[in-house]
Amino acid sequence: MKPASFSYHKPGSVSAALALLAQFGEEGKIIAGGQSLVPSMNFRLARPETLIDINHIAEIQGVSDQGDHLEIGAVTRHATFHHPVSPCPLGRMLTKVVANIAHYPIRQRGTFGGSLSHADPASEWCLVAVTMGAEMEIHGPAGARRVPAAQFFRGTFTTAVGRDELLARIRLPKLPEGWGTGFYEFSRRKGDFALAMALAALKVEGGTIRAARLGLGAVGAHPQRLEALEAELTGQPATPQTFAAIGARAQTMVTPSGDIHGSAEYRRELAATVIARALTRAAEDAA
Amino acid sequence: MSWIGRTLPRLEDPALLRGLGRYFADLARGAQAVKFVRSPMAAGVITGIDLPDPEDIRGHIFLARDLEAGGVRPVQAVLDRPDYRRVPHPALAGARVVFTGQAVAMVVAETEALAEDLAEQVFVDIEPEDPVISIGDALAEDARPVHPETPGNVMVEGAMRTPGVDQAFTDAACVVELNLRSQRQTAMPMEGRGGVADYDAASGRVTLYASVQMPHMLRTGLADALAIDEGLLRVVAPDVGGGFGSKMALFPEYVALVWACFRLKRKLAWIEDRRENFLAGSHSRDQIFSVKGAFSAEGRLLAIDGDLRSNVGAYSCYPVTCGVEPLMAFAELPGPYDFAHYGVRSRGITSNTAMMAPYRGVARPMLTLTMEQLMDRAGAKLGIDPVEMRRRNLVTKFPHTSPTGLVFDEASYLEAMEAAVKIADYPAFRARQAEARAGGRYLGIGLAVFSERTGYGTPAFAARKMAIVPGYESVDCEMGPSGQVTLRIGASPHGQGLKTALAQLVADRIGIAPDQIRVIAGDTDATPYGWGSFASRSMVIAGGASQFAADKVADKLRRIAGQLMEVPPETITLGDGLAMAAGTNRSLPIGDLARAIHSQSHRFPEMEPGIRTQGFYDPPGTFSNAAHICEVEVDTQTGGVRIDRFLVVEDAGLLINPMIVDGQIAGGVAQGIANALYEELIYDEYGTLLTSSLADYLPPTCAEIPPIEIHHMETLSPETVTGAKGVGEGGTIGAPAAVVSAIMDALAPFGVEINTIPATPDRIRAALREAKGPAR
């Protein structure tokens, strides 16, 4: 449980971090909150020769409200979202979600950008990014580029961020007032990674769903937005029957694999349950 | 005024809570780090071990052959029974490996990180053999023997059959058949195993500071394995961060560590990490109980016929052996129920998995689950309420002799249950349950009644035919010249608060305050030979011995006071720090008496100077009892279980410190809930442990454990000198049965059976699917 030896660098700017990444190539590794990287170094599953610590780069810290979207610096801590960062449906939704990420001490160090870069299939922030159509600002030797969430996640623990690149900022489009949001996750214990989780946002008028966002996490290689079901929801009454039916539809669309915490069949059922419950919460929130 | 029965804050806590506790790893300063290279495979023949070039080794690497050359012998756990198969347990595997994680080489380096670097350069070549992992694997027709010594893979077996069993089943109005399984668990002490071995050049002795429960026994076992004079060893258990039975065993790592310390004449520290603890610390449970119960139409239990299988892992743990689980299951399955006909076969089955050692509760969580399920399921078949079923079957006359010859002393099985049932308010619950069900929510209530055999001395262990028979305790008591008392005990408390409880007990006997009493434990150089702390024994046995020793101190104080006040010693009473002469207004401070016998001993020609006494106790044992009631809500869509209420009515005899007793119960219940719902060690078919970190092995946290509501009864034991009974394990014993019973009650509308614990969400959903219960 002691890491293999490594050297350590503490750049003060994105450009300095990129220079170090270029210098050390395959051997260099970014460390943000360290809440995923350090355990795997202690198990010696990860053995980077050089750590590039981005915690001291001011330009990628904190959240700013840009009118139609929130801009989140990569090294913004999970705990920043314990209270709404913006008095809009998105800000309130992030507060509901963050309580499900790990435990209080871990939320003080773990970062938004670290979660997205790490790309755990059960990461709540990855689900938020996919469902809300986030855009990632990635900096590399050739400058900055923007990648939409739909193209960012490539598989379990794999993203569009290259070895010599750094995720600098995340743009999350806001939801207009009047939308309701709902999040539901099932995990074995409080703070554990989800066995399944769903995020829903609904615009409901006179009991009818006018627009919907729906995402599912922890059931496949990475979280997915269920656009087909969003379309199906639109125009339907916001009732438990609708939500149960949408859950049941989702069950037929996912092909989870089983592990020691739940069989594939169990996870498929759970996908339906969390979707129905997230939608129910979103409808309650919209009301 | 009595100190007994008072909720005195624990004398241990000011240091522990301020971070001033001293654990073995705190003593590692200046030590070289030891790491073990462990087998990546469950079973195989070692064909070679590749080491780095000698000039590249910054440190030392030791293999089995080095230890053999140094005269180290395998550890041998012995039962004198014809059905027991003896398997030597080498400190390092030399010829074969028999479980994943078995130590194959030991490395020593300057720091832990460097030791891990060095360990990574040791490659063990293994020619794999068929892994034998599960009970099913081990008992299969064509199963490969795990050891040459264990054809058929049964290491120990107990069996008996009273003559009336078959007839009782023929006559029965109702037969219930169970096939229950408890998955594998581990005790998960906060502090892992490990030790600091320190060589003293002046004396040539080694002191081992280690996280253990039985320091004296460890010294004996180490001396045997190393073939050295036991006087060359001192074993110290400083503060220990939890044991729960898992730190009783002499683990082979300790043999290697101490050997290397003698060899290198250097201070060495082995501090295991959590992964090692999962892989190579001891495991528990992993049992399948197939049991039939025969009942009369009135719900009277007539007979039980059981086939009990316990997976005991690759080795038999020293000193208590692999008989612990199967032989306790064999002897104690009948529990607190009164019936005559008993047939049982109980086997300890070896496999290519980590060694089983005692864990809080030992066989009893599983046998209580079994008996309570028999009651519930027979009641359901016969249309008799579960509480009424127990009323008709519990033992109510004492002493009671069980079908296996155990003698139950005075207890309150029925009364504790009735009290619990009343507090729980069944009618109100049933109304809530009906209302919830109408709304599609499933609440359930479950009951567990059980006996907990505690405080047993040598006869109980001798009955198992253990070659090393633990059980008695000795205590040395000394009052110093200022009246302060030092109690040196052979028991080895590690978090239980025993020092406080003993101080309260002794304070009453001598008439001084508990903070005047210092209890010294866990150091073989400073305490009399004893057996440490395990098996809910310390308050009863070390307590009894302390009481004897304290009474002798009190006697001497009375004699001194009698002489000084010129009254007969019998007229002296001790209390509040004073010796008072009855019928007079005269008294002397106890401190003055102590000073006199030390500093003016020439004035007491009839007496020896000083005040030093001994107490010794070896009781037959006693039975505590409790009733647990659990209320749950089951989410039929996710299979999740939430515990809404957990109620315990406990009868542990005389309560010395109720707060300490409550702490034991609450912690025990939490571990029982873990067994019922959360914790599970999983090996794959190759014998790789899939749950070797806390991301995959799930101890419940305070978010999952409800407040535990505890009520007491106090049936004094006639079998112990203090009247106290043991209370270390009951929480763990009753909780799984109560939780399972509650889940089945909640899901009764679907006829769901829970036959495997932990009852995980996945398993509950699977059971609901099978029972054609609600789709999600």
Ligand SMILES: Cc1cc2nc3c(=O)[nH]c(=O)nc-3n(C[C@H](O)[C@H](O)[C@H](O)COP(=O)(O)OP(=O)(O)OC[C@H]3O[C@@H](n4cnc5c(N)ncnc54)[C@H](O)[C@@H]3O)c2cc1C
């Ligand atoms: C007990 C426990 C429970 C947890 N439970 C949850 C949970 O329920 N849900 C959840 O989502 N997470 C959970 N986590 C993980 C936690 O949220 C981590 O903080 C997060 O996954 C990674 O963020 P980090 O800042 O700590 O990243 P680090 O651990 O520092 O890095 C993780 C990876 O991302 C890379 N990286 C980090 N930042 C960047 C960047 N800006 N650009 C490019 N690459 C980068 C690193 O090189 C590394 O490969 C848990 C962790 C623990 C220890």
